Each structure stands twice: as structure tokens, then as C-alpha cells.
Amino acid sequence: MTYKEIYLLKDTNIMIRPVKLSFQKTIVIKPIAPFDFELSVRKWGGWGWLTPFEEFRNGILWTGMRLKSKPVGLKLKSRGNIKKPKVEIRVFSQSRLSKNQTENLVKSLRSVLTADEDISEFYTLCEKHPVLQEVKKNLYGMHTGATQNLFDVAILAVTLQMAPVKRSLAMLYCLFERYGQKIRFDDREIILPPVPKTLDGVKEKELKEKCKLGYRAKFIKALSKEYLAGEFPEWEKLLEMKPESAKKELMKLTGIGDYSADILNPHPGFPIDIWSVKIFCDLLSIKKTKSDRDMIPIVKRWAEKNWGKHKRIAFDYILHDLESLKKKFGIAVGNLATDYT
Template sequence: MQTLVLKNKKDFFILPTSPFHFDGTFHKPSHYPDKLTDWEIGKYWQTIRIGKRLFGLKIENKGDIQKPKITVSVFYNKNISEIELEKIKGEIVWRFDLNADLKEFNKLAKSDKRFYPIFKKWLGVCNSSAHNLYELLIIAVLLQNATVRRTVQMTNVLLDNYGAKLKFDGKEIFAIWLPEKLNDVSEQNLRDLKIGYRAKFIKRLSKDFAEGKIDEPKLRTLNQESAKKELMKLYGVGPETARILLFEVCHQYNTFDHIAPWQQKIYSRLFYKKPLVPANKIRDDIKKQYGEYSMLAVHYIWEDIFWRRKHEKIDWLEKEIRL
């Protein structure tokens, strides 16, 4: 695999909506470890694709919660146009929800005596996704019916064979391939990498995107029901995957409608301190408390336990995630 070395750099600033929590927005410890991003306190790195061209990004915290400011350094080879810079800026603002107005959510959080300490600690965290829709769907497929350790293995072998490696700012960060790169790759070629039935899903999804079956910028503007219908046109995307994508890609906060069995176990511990609580009760209690912000509220509490895991061993959680 060749490494694309990016030596040129241009900077610009973004002023997120206040309050804003940099590290809680740009780093999600519940996500499985991969080679697609890097993070340390106050700094974050990833690649981004604009059209077919790849760039490196370094994003730094230059403000505070009440007066937020971030610096974006764009790394590139050859030249970069103002149009490309504007597109990169727009993608960062959208993907990391930097214009989110969470005033009403923060008011609701204050009324929750039990969990308010968590909401206060993470005040200003935005729901964010580093990746575009195609990349997120590839990650979703690799998470299906697999331990975290297995997902990491499958992600790495696919990146090593079909991804791109960029070197910038002293980092080596990978990017997921373009959908059309798999046009001439057979399903058996993918299966040979020991990713099992997921080969079929990845092959068919890549075909859908290569043929332009969905328009991601348009998707972001649709109401929830219309967006859900568009997503379910894609191969292998059912109601549950669509629900996750509505939150991750479209930043719709009221999508807490289904709870997977493995999530149910973790939610039961988090919300009730019990091994298992009926999924319907968990859903109904959260929706009653948080209404249109139900998924965002769960996101805060969910990520908090994984931040805690960085510094302490939580036995019941380790059994569930099996990294």
C-alpha cells in the first residue's frame, strides 16, 4: 500500500454554537478503536474526502465551553481551491453538529435530578459523526453479529486491502475506499478476507452508492419519515439501521424507538442498576422524560460510561463489549 504524504497546509477557524464541549464532541469512546481517526485532549485528526480527493484534517480546541473556537488545519498535496476549503468547512460543521442549538435540551437536563451531574459534566457535547453515509454504513455492516475484537480485525483487513493511507502532521491515518473501487472486486475476493456474509452487503451497498442511488446532501434536508424511506432503498438497510443513521447522519434527536438486546443489558444497568429491564419500559421512560431529545439524552449517558471505562474497570461492561 502506498502512503499519500500531505505536506501543504491551510488553516481556518470555526465558532461552534455555545456552549460547546470539544473533547466530548470529537471523541466518542464508545466507538471501536480504528485507524480512521486519532485524538488527544484538545486535538483531533481524521481524513476527509471531497469528491474523489482526500485531505488530512487536524482540529484543535482554541476556546472554552462558553466561548468556543476551533482551528482546522487542512493538509493537502498540490493546490487547494477556496471552493474545496468551503466544502470541507461545511462538512465539518454538519458532521459534528457545530451549529446545534441545545438550549431546550439543557433545560430538560436540569430537571433530571439523577442524571443531571452527567449532563452538567458534558454540557455542550454534540452528536457527531466523522464519516459520510457510505463510510458509516460500511462500519455498521462490520459491527453486525460480531464482537468488538472481530469488528476491529475485519476493519483493518479491509483498510489494508482497499483503503488509503495518508501521512500528515506526523500521523498516519486511513480513509475508507470510494464505493466504485469495489466495482471489479468479486464477492469471493471479499470473503477471502474472512469477513463472511458481510461481503455480500458491502458489495451491494457499494454498487448502490457507485450508481448514485442516494443523495446525501438532499437526505440531510428531509423530514424524518422521508429520510427513513430514502435510507431503506439501500441494500440491507432496515428500520433499525435507518433509525441509527437518522441520528448519526441527519442529527435527528428523537429516534429512540428500538433497543437491541445487547443495548438493553447496558441500558438496564445504566438507568435502573438492574441486570435486565424490559426494553419497552426503558424506551417509554426515556421518551416520557426527554421527548424529542430522547436519543440525545441516551447518547450523553451512554458515552459517559465509556469515558469512565478509560480510567476504571467496569466488570459488567467488559462482559458486554468483549474487546
């Protein structure tokens, strides 16, 4: 499926009408070096930076996000280099952005680009570990990105539960395709994530049948209701908490267990599951003495002891470089599209 085969729903005659964004504004962001633009915004295996339906071509990324509840289209390209990074962002909106809206947008863009993250300390750590030395060499300048929209991440986390990549992507694509918001700008059409109100209005049975969500449909319905009821924690308050306290707060949400909470937590986690734990055991030479599930806390403790606050960025770097690591260290990565979450 290409990114443009998304407008006509396959089993209905319903056409998703796009929101046209015609007002334009240019923003320039200078991230902390090193920063490689393409590595930072292009993701492996069909995943998107902000949406699976964004488009990257000839060094330019077309994508979108919401400013509060208002959709904005984004056209990003690099105007600098790894050592002196500069990202030019053309913003498309339905109406002119006020000064306050522009300031909030710049803040959000710096956050999702992790433009203020200094990864030099992580690179120093990399020199102590052969695996991290390799990913640093291959992915030098990659910032991993971060979103402050907990609902979007919660939906992602639920689709990742107990499923290989191909299955997770199929569920996520369907949710966007059927219930997301389409925007049109700069001769491109992008789909933004579905909002809680839309998903709350969909019957659980429909989610199960149309998007093959199984037990996850119940979780998504519950999460939508919890968000609308104001029961989701605020990102800023989670940041103020200690990591474990924030994780416990997130695990109060329906369907969010230890694995999913590590994905949502703004504090660095190490979100491994029964698929990925095998790979990390091989990569890190951790002897398997128990079942895959029982090895998860053992590997997490190893990551905390050896990588500390850098464990999440280490996780992301390894995830993005698995094919190279497979060749370098001779590990049995398997088929990323079907075996790995």
C-alpha cells in the same frame, strides 16, 4: 494493534502507498457554546471521530476526510474554552484549495463538529432525569458529531450488526487497513475509509475470508453497487423528509434494517439492539416483560415519549459514559469491548 501497524498487510507483501498532502491552509471555526473540544472529537472504545486510524495527542487531533473525492488531512486543536470555543484546523491537501472548495470544506467541518448545534435545550431536559443529570455533569460540552457521508455510515452500520464492539472494530479495521486510502501529512499517516469503487472491485469471498465479515460481505458488495448506480438517497433530501419517511427510504438499501436505518438517519433515532436494550432497561428502570428483542420497540417508545427530539443525543451521551453510570447506578454494563454494540 497500534494505529501505525497498518501499512504492511499481514498476509501479503502489498504496501499501501500514501498520498502526500503538502499544501496547507488554516481554518478557524467557532462552535456554539458550550463546546468541549476533547470530549467532542475523542471517542470511547477504539472508535474514531472521522476514522479509527486518527491520532490524538497532547490536545491535538490528526485525522482526515474527503472533499468530494479529494483527500484532505486535518490537524485540529482548541484555541478557546468550553464557554468561548474556537477550533483551529490546519488543512493539508494535494493542491491549493479554491475559494469554493474552502467554503465547502468549512461547511463540512462545521457539520462533522456539529458546531451549529445548540445543546442548551438538551441540558435543560437533562435536569428532569437522574441518568441524564449524571452524563451532563461528566460530559458537559460534548457535541456528538455527524457525518453526511451515507456510504461510510452504512459500512459502519453493517459492521455493527449482531456483533459486540471488539468484533465490529476488527471488521472495520480490516476494511480500512486493506481497502482504505492512506494519506501522509505533518509527519503523520492516517487511513481514510474505503470508497465504493474499491469495495465493488473486491470479491465477496475475499471480504469474508480476509475481514471475517460473514453475511455482511454480501451487504457491503451490494451497497457499493447501489452507491455507484446512484441509488443512495441524498442527505439533503432525507433532511427534507419526515423522520419515518427518511427511515423507510434508507431501509430500501440492501442490508439496512430498522437498527441500521436509525444509525444512518439524519433525523434523531434511537439505535438500540439486543445487547444495549438490556442496559437501557436497567438504567431507565423499564420492567422487562418480554424477550430482549421484543423489548426494543418498548424502550424506543419510552425514549420517544420522554426525550423526543433529544433521544439520539441522549443515547450518545449514555453510550460514552457507561462506565461512570455503571458505578453510579450499579447497573450490569459488562465488558464494553466484548459485550456491547
